[in-house]
Structures are given as structure tokens and as C-alpha cells.
Amino acid sequence: MIDLRIERLDEKHIRVSGLTAMLAVMLREMPEILELRDGPDASVRLFPNPTTADGKINKEWQQMVNPELRHLFVAAGEIVTRDLTAMTGNQEDPEAYEITFSVEHLSAWMSALNQTRLILAEVHKIDETDMERQDFNPQDPKHVAALRIHLLGYLLHLFVELENGNEPADSI
Amino acid sequence: MTPSSATGQPGVIHLDETATKAELSTPWNVIVHNDPINLMNYVTMVLMRVFGYPRAKAKKMMLEVHNQGRSLVWSGGREQAEHYVHQLHGYQLLATMEKSET
Numbered sequence: 001m002i003d004l005r006i007e008r009l010d011e012k013h014i015r016v017s018g019l020t021a022m023l024a025v026m027l028r029e030m031p032e033i034l035e036l037r038d039g040p041d042a043s044v045r046l047f048p049n050p051t052t053a054d055g056k057i058n059k060e061w062q063q064m065v066n067p068e069l070r071h072l073f074v075a076a077g078e079i080v081t082r083d084l085t086a087m088t089g090n091q092e093d094p095e096a097y098e099i100t101f102s103v104e105h106l107s108a109w110m111s112a113l114n115q116t117r118l119i120l121a122e123v124h125k126i127d128e129t130d131m132e133r134q135d136f137n138p139q140d141p142k143h144v145a146a147l148r149i150h151l152l153g154y155l156l157h158l159f160v161e162l163e164n165g166n167e168p169a170d171s172i
Numbered sequence: 173m174t175p176s177s178a179t180g181q182p183g184v185i186h187l188d189e190t191a192t193k194a195e196l197s198t199p200w201n202v203i204v205h206n207d208p209i210n211l212m213n214y215v216t217m218v219l220m221r222v223f224g225y226p227r228a229k230a231k232k233m234m235l236e237v238h239n240q241g242r243s244l245v246w247s248g249g250r251e252q253a254e255h256y257v258h259q260l261h262g263y264q265l266l267a268t269m270e271k272s273e274t
Contacts, residue, residue, distance in 0.1 A: 050257045051268055065258055072262055114214065114264050121209045128208040153211055160213045 006158045014106060014162070016155075017098035019087075023155070024097040026148055027084060030116045034077040037070075037115060041122040046073065046115065076111035083109075106159065113156040117149045198271055200253035202246040205266040206237050218263040219245060222256060247272060 004018040019027070036042050047066045049058040087099040101109070120126070124145035131150075137143045204215070212234055219230035223246060236243035245267075246256055253269040260267035 045266075046264065048261060048266055049268070050254065050261075051270060053270075065261075069258075069261055110214070111264070114210070117209050118264055126208070131208050149209060153209075157211055157213060160211070160217050163217060164213075 004155075004158070006162050008103065008162070009100065012103055013100050014103050015098060015100045017096065019097040019099070021095055021097065023151060024087060024089075026151060027087065027099075030084070030112060030152075031077060031081040033116050033119055034073075034112065036119050036123060037073060039123070042119040045118050045122045073111065073115055076108040077115065079105050079108035080112040106163065110156060110159050110163075113152050113159070117152050117156070120145045120149050199247045200250045200269050201244050201272050202253050202256045202260070203242050203268050203270065204233070204237050204245050204260065205268065206241045207266050210265060212238060214263075215265065218260065218265055222259045222263070 004016075004020075004023075006014065006016050009015045037046050047062070047069060050061045050065075051057050083099065083101040083105060086101070087097055089095075089097050124142050126142065126146055126149065130142060130146045133143070133146060135143075136147065204219075215234045215237060216227065216230045219225055219233055220227060223230075225233070233243045233245050246253070250269075257267045257269050
């Protein structure tokens, strides 16, 4: 059992420790998944219309607002991609990876984790039923995608708790 | 009341006063929609950050989104509604704005 822990090392740094090898791989694959944000599936979800019926407002929004939104998402992904280069295996336990990053990057991490989850969901057509599925078939790409969404979501959950003033730790 | 164009001031655009007043006085609702991916505590955090709501109010709205599929999270002027929808999209929440029917 590995203890996953997210903590504020000091006023300027956050450390995530006890990452399993599988989570470490999933994190390292995030930049590649984030590149899919402009694809036909993901872009509809990441850049939604602001109204359900007003075509004029929606069109203006696509032209004026979405480029800014895209810049925001890309910037968050770039910050996390840079931070991920510092992820290391723990010398005492090679199965436990850890990463330390600036506290100022916390919002970027939450954004990139959530973008990744949403992109995976759109690319693999994941719905509520898929998210609640109890069985798991490692040969089924949809099952694997749902597992990744859950695991990255768990990390996001812990980041939100940290933002809420808690120092979350758990065993997985 | 004198229409603004009657002032003859440079840079003042003439607008149909009646239509403009009606447009400005109609409140817009900001709606957050449910989706199966966004986490409940994440949505609560976003509502607290964007609107400055206390946790209890944000959590109540989040539960409304979760249980009923949508929640009216704010009402007011169009420009401010656009600003809030923009912010919510920045956090990857499904949010729309619509004219209030009341």
C-alpha cells in the first residue's frame, strides 16, 4: 500500500508524494492528451456556447471569447508539462513517485487535470453509466478511459481539498 | 427624458431609447448544467471562487445541478452575466446565460 499525500511544504511549494507508478504514467501522458483539446470531440465540450438558442451571441462568443479561453487552457497545460519534468521516483521505494511545484501553479494543475478528464470523456464518449460502472475490462478502451478519469479525478479532489485548507492524505 | 443623441455630443451613439431600456432592464440568468465528469467538490469550489458565495450556498447550488440537472446561480445585467459565463467556462463548467422570463 502506498500513501498518497498532498501537502504544502512551505509557503511557496506543494509536494505530491506516494504516487503509484500507474498514476505517474497517467500524469506523464497528460500533455499528449491535452493536445487533443482542439479536436472535433473535445472542442465542443471545452469551448461551449454561452446560450442554447441565440446564434448571434454564440457566434460572437466563438470569435471573441474562445481564443482567450484556449490561451488560458494551453498556458495551464504548459505549466504542468514543465512541472512534470521534475517528477522523480522515491529512492526508498521505486514504486512511489513524487513531485514538488510552486503553490502558484495549483490552479494550473487543477485546470490541466480537469481538461484531461473532460477530453478523455469526449474522445471515448463516456457517459454517466460508464462513470458508475463497477466491472472493468482492461481490453476495453472505454473502461480504461473511465478508470483514468476516476484516478485523475481523485488527484483533483485532493487538490481541491488542499485549496479548501485541508491537507489530504490517503492510501490507494 | 431627452435621448442622448439630442445632446449633439461627439461620440454619443443614438439608440432607440425604448428598445434599449427594455434590453437593459431584462435580467439575464446564469445557469450551470450537470455533466458526469466534473467533481462535486470542484463545482462547489468554482462557485465560491467566481461568485464569492459562502460554502453552504455554493454547495446547495452544486447539489441542485447534480440532482436536477441545472441550477440558476446568478441573475442580473447582460454584461455581468457574460463575464460570469466566461469565468465558469474557464473552469470548464457547462454554463449558459438566458434572458429571464420574469
